Amino acid sequence: MRYYLVKESAEIPLKSWRTRPRFERALARALEKALAKAGASFRVRYSQGVFYVEADRDVSKVLSRVFGVHDFCEVVPYRFSSLEDISRRAEELFKDAVAGRKFAVRVKRSGDHSFTSLDVARAVGASLLKYSAGVDLDNPEVEVRIEVRGEYAYYVMKCWRGMGGLPVGTEGRALTLFSGGFDSTLASILAAKRGAEVDFLHLYMGVAGATEGAIAVAKEVAKLFTPYEPRLIVVNFVPLLAEVRSKVESRLRQVVLRVLMHEVAQALVEKLGYDAVVTGESVGQASSQTLKNLRVVDYLVRPRAALLRPLAAADKEEIVSRVRELELFDYVVKVEEVCRISEGPVETGAEVEEVEEALKYVSGDVLNGVIASYRVYEVGKATAEEVLKGIGADVEVDDVPPGWLLVDIRDFRRYSEDHLPGAIHISQLSKVDVPVVLYCDYGSASILAALELRKSGVQAYSLRGGVLGYRKRVREAKCKPT
Known part of the structure; x- marks a missing residue:
């Protein structure tokens, strides 16, 4: 199994005691949904601003793409009974990492213990010193990070930045x-x-x-x-x-x-x-x-x-x-x-x-x-x-194929004065069993009319560019050399 400590976005703890639980529940849902979509077998629990994630595979990529996560670390959890237990396990995990290199120990602690964070750092440092090139708290080559929470010590192996922000669904x-x-x-x-x-x-x-x-x-x-x-x-x-x-x-x-x-x-x-x-x-x-x-x-x-x-x-x-x-x-x-x-x-x-x-x-x-x-x-x-x-992306046509019906949807006066050859007026349209091509002046209203006719089962299209566009295409075709 793989274990992760996931820290919530820095904004969430600043919310009021009434509001904060809503954000934390939203983040929990987001983590669970993301892990489920990734096909992982997992468990998520929350305590004091930290989500504890246990998964059957590496889910670092998944956790890195959830809004509301500030950062997260893959950890090795260890249930201890004494300060000596913590330092002994640290020695097992980090002795190779500090070998021949300068190191520092960083400890965070929460809960009731008989020791302080500094006590842990000193004990772990002493256990690792013999493997290393010495301690350097300012510019270490290796940082040994441990979080002590309750009866568990979490040894940090690797950390990532999260997406930050707020959990999706908390702001409308x-x-x-x-x-x-x-x-x-x-x-x-x-x-x-x-x-x-x-x-x-x-x-x-x-x-x-x-x-x-x-x-x-x-x-x-x-x-x-x-x-x-x-x-x-x-x-x-x-x-x-x-x-x-x-x-x-x-x-x-x-x-x-x-x-x-x-x-x-x-x-x-x-x-x-x-x-x-x-x-x-x-x-x-x-x-x-x-x-x-x-x-x-x-x-x-x-x-x-x-x-x-x-x-x-x-x-x-x-x-x-x-x-x-x-x-x-x-x-x-x-x-x-x-x-x-x-x-x-x-x-x-x-x-x-x-x-x-x-x-x-x-x-x-x-x-x-x-x-x-x-x-x-x-x-x-x-x-x-x-x-x-x-959306009727195929609704526009450049010409009228043989056997199709051409229909003018402009007002009847415009139709009477100037319509395309072979066209009937929309008022003359009755039940048809052939495709129809509608046109107007510019080809905008005819698109909408064709889409509306399609709802009634009519195979309807719109003449691209309307009367003006069609006539322009005809003129250009005549001007092309044969």
Whole structure:
């Protein structure tokens, strides 16, 4: 068997006598769940700020990844009856380690004993001196560490730093805007480190590979959230992308996009009962993350929950380094970046009034439809295939295959004045047994309409880019040399 002394985070003992037991129970649950998930046979007990862990295998890696753990040591426990017993066992365990080297003995003690910590240090030092090159309390080559607790002496063999922070589940619920990139990944972890139960909000931007990568990262990050089993909330954001691309001038698109991302997140935290929205925004890291642009975002988005930016003052190098330390780099580095939609320079100092004016051109119906499109999955069980199918990732098509029905969903006047060849109006649509392709001006409202029709069993799709996008593709095809 392997034995460990696990010290709780330094913040926990500072809690009031009413609050502290709740944190310690939460940490006990986290340790037990982590050990169980690792397949270990174990026993955990608690006394006076220390968790005693007994396991049938090396679980140091497991213990190092539980929030609320300050540090922990692998130990050899020994039930003693006298001071001589303690020094004799120490001699057996450490004589080879101190051979020919300068050493020091460090002792901690709790409980009622007939001796002090200094008495133990002197007795152990005397027993080891003959094997060593002498004692050096200031700069020893070897430290012999012993903790005497009650009737047991614990001889420390090796120690590790823990994750620190607070046990997950002690500080409410948070929803992270999650792309699976370096920033949102670390922001999620830092929110969990402060005790929050963190779920992931992923906005599907029309690139299946990016969503697949985000899901892979979420599964790895979720392993740090023990005992909480996080959820993945996915929204088809493509209709809003289409709105912004088609209706907002290029230099403002990134700022408007950020406003809409925050609006979707705040609407969902209100609907689903979260206490906070978490983002990976870092001041100045991107053009839409300047202080002026973040001020615009915060001014225009009505807060329904706290907004947390754990990385606001972090450098990119710090963020990447920390992700690497957490052994997540190889997963995160594969995730595609997909949310740049400006075609030229991006406004770094937008004014509230101009962004507010630009937002007026974004359809409220499309925004509400995007919010309503959310789907919820358990991170541990979710597959990319299931998620992409659930949000209708295959809903857009570039053309109308033979035998499919083309349907114009704009108002009838627009349809009468100018519709694509062969199209019928949505008002003329009755029960169909062939696939249908819906279109609007820009391809945003038609995505939502197609997703809604699919709920009724109709094999429905949306014409990518709407009328304007389709005609542009036709013109470009005619201009290509044959």
